Amino acid sequence: MSLAAPVRPDAAGPARTNAAAVLTALTTTVLSYGLMQTMLVPAVGVLQAALSADTRLTAWAVLTAPLLTSAVLTPLISALGDRHGRRRVLLAVLVCFLVATVGAALAPGLGALLACRAVQGVSLAVVPLSLGLVREALPPDRVAFGSGLVSGTVGGGAGLALVVGGLICDHVSWRWLFAAGGLVILAALALVAWFVPDGTAHADGPLDLGGAALLGGGLVALLVALTQGPAWGWAHPGVLALFAACVALLALFVVVERRHSHPLVDVRTLANGPLLVAHLGALVLGAAQFVTYVLVPRIAQLPHGLPADAAPLVDYGFALSVTGAGLLMLPGTLVILPASAVTGAVERRFGPCVPLVLGLAATALGCAALAAWHRGEAQVVLGYLVASVGFGFAMAAMPRLVNSAVPATRAASANGVNTVARTVGGAIGSQLAAAILSSLTLAGGAAPSETGFSVAFWAGAAVALVGAVLPFLVRPARGEAVVQPA
Structure with missing residues (x-):
């Protein structure tokens, strides 16, 4: 065989x-x-x-x-x-x-x-x-x-x-x-x-190694730029060169994929509304998720870990241990799975894009609550709980949107691109949160200010809200068929 x-x-x-x-x-x-x-x-x-x-x-x-x-x-x-x-x-x-x-x-x-x-x-x-x-x-x-x-x-x-x-x-x-x-x-x-x-559903044709190399190179350039930007400086020639390389490689990737008989990513299907919404939604969700992953443990542990002269200046935070910070996030963690499990019923009743809209809207609401109220542990638990319900809805909605737009033979490939989009979004979100905290500080930069946390949470809310309106802005191209999921 x-x-x-x-x-x-x-x-x-x-x-x-x-x-x-x-x-x-x-x-x-x-x-x-x-x-x-x-x-x-x-x-x-x-x-x-x-x-x-x-x-x-x-x-x-x-x-x-x-x-x-x-x-x-x-x-x-x-x-x-x-x-x-x-x-x-x-x-x-x-x-x-x-x-x-x-x-x-x-x-x-x-x-x-x-x-x-x-x-x-x-x-x-x-x-x-x-x-x-x-x-x-x-x-x-x-x-x-x-x-x-x-x-x-x-x-x-x-x-x-x-x-x-x-x-x-x-x-x-x-x-x-x-x-x-x-x-x-x-x-x-x-x-x-x-x-x-x-299984029995297999794609045909040779593996698109050239497309994989271009996509991988473009993503590596982007991710290295994002991770090294804070250390080197965002205007550093090396960082700017990496961003330029990312744009060039991904543009070449699109050109190559449009001409390939068996592309790694059929870029023409991005004209299909559900697939484009799913990939952009994954990018946005990853960014919003990692904003909270960075900020919630950080604010829970402050003023632990600060220099002796900076700690007295910080009048917020809960001085929790690493374990305590994790436990603060546990209620939110526990609701992600049941929220994801009910997404199918919501989709059947209201349509395939509704769970994504609800999920990103709830994420935006949770981040906004954290931006406005984070002085008490109960406030942080509640805000992260609301955001996590949104995470569960949005994460469950995306593979369904992907599967509605591609044949069964390309399901893993299309979901792979969607998963990478969320990962790239996570890198963007974590750097966004870190950059805001490092720019709004106390004691000459020794400690993040409370305003920095508020601004960063508001940024996460804004990102999620943009994602929530995507399905209303992106429509299928005229004549573009939608493949119903198996």
Whole structure:
């Protein structure tokens, strides 16, 4: 049998057609990614002290290295899944993810840890592959629920990871972060191998390596510019050159893709309203999410971590530990999954764009509440809770919009682009929040001012609100067909 030949579901193994078991396997899979996405965020200071590392290199190991590799590899791996079977590619990704996680747990120094974290970037591909398998493996009447559950688990897992990461950092070695993550990956690997069937929908044609290289290069240039901008200065020639390279590479990517017979991304389908709304919505949602991911833990921990002469000047914040900050966000984290699960019912009653509009509107409302009221812990809990309901709705709406605009054979590829868009949005949002805090300070820059937090939260609200009106501004091109989801 050739690599691209479809495999009959009845040849895939025992008892792999149970919808509940398939969903359990796929939600565990995306949970493994969600945990490792943010579980290391509370450990930046711990890793820096334990490995005697530079602050900038530690930040690269925690966030930047996996971000860059995921942006490059996710569209390519998603396309491989469409061509050669999503289950087998998902299994290969999970094996690679597990090996890198074990390597990170055993890393003798920062260099080895950084390399392992870069390899862990392949894990982002489990999200579009899992969404493709939901559409492929579940009965049609369960696809909306399954997509919502899988999407919600990504956001819920990332929020839960902040709590888990804080608990581990406060009580045991940082290496247990990777040990805990490795156990979840191992469970996901076993569940996918046993319960998820091979599918029959595969794309044809050669893999678009040239398009992948151009897209990856453009995204890397953008992400490096965003991550290094605060250190080098936004007007630094290197940063400006990276932004210019991003524009040039992505423009060339569009030209190449329009001429390719089997493109990595069919840019002509972006004229289709639902697909364009889904990708722009993912970018906006990622930015708004990471604004809150940066700001809420920071304000919860202040004035801890400030210089002795700056701490008395800060009359806001709750002086919580890393674990306490995570627990402050826990109620919001817990509502993401149920909010995602009900999105299918809202869509069936009101239409496919309504959950995205409601989700981004709720996100904007939550950010606005945080901007106006953040003096008390209850106020922060409530504001983040409202925003998190929005996260759940919006994350569940996007794969449904994507699936409505592409054939089943390209589901993973299209969801891969959508996932990368949210990741890029996250990088933009985190840098936006950090830039605002660093520009509005007290004591000569030693501490962020309360005004900085208010402005940053308002910025997150504005970004989300722009996303909420997108479906009213973007319409399908005349004569453009919409593919109904399977």
